[in-house]
Amino acid sequence: MISIEVRNLIVIARTNGMRIQEILSTFRVKKTAVYNLFQLVKKTGSVQPRPHAYGRKPALNSQDLKRMKSLINSQPDITLQQIKDQVNLRISIPSCISG
Numbered sequence: 001m002i003s004i005e006v007r008n009l010i011v012i013a014r015t016n017g018m019r020i021q022e023i024l025s026t027f028r029v030k031k032t033a034v035y036n037l038f039q040l041v042k043k044t045g046s047v048q049p050r051p052h053a054y055g056r057k058p059a060l061n062s063q064d065l066k067r068m069k070s071l072i073n074s075q076p077d078i079t080l081q082q083i084k085d086q087v088n089l090r091i092s093i094p095s096c097i098s099g
Helices: 005-014 020-027 032-042 062-073 078-089 093-098
Strands: none
Touching: 005 020, 005 032, 020 032, 062 078, 078 093
């Protein structure tokens, strides 16, 4: 990952007419990183890296969670399997617990 300071220097260097090959050797960065940086600046106007969206998406959305909570409130002795069946969820029982 290229530091913010170096990102700014690369953009300034290119704006001042420095060739790509000179940027690569001067800042010791990969060609793809430089091109990706230029695309980022073009799209966002900033050298700040994009936030990462790592990890698995939640199996349950907020509506599913509300329906589950409503079932539990109306039937406190309901089983997880019954919740899963009534809400028509396509998740495992352990997912019901963590959701």
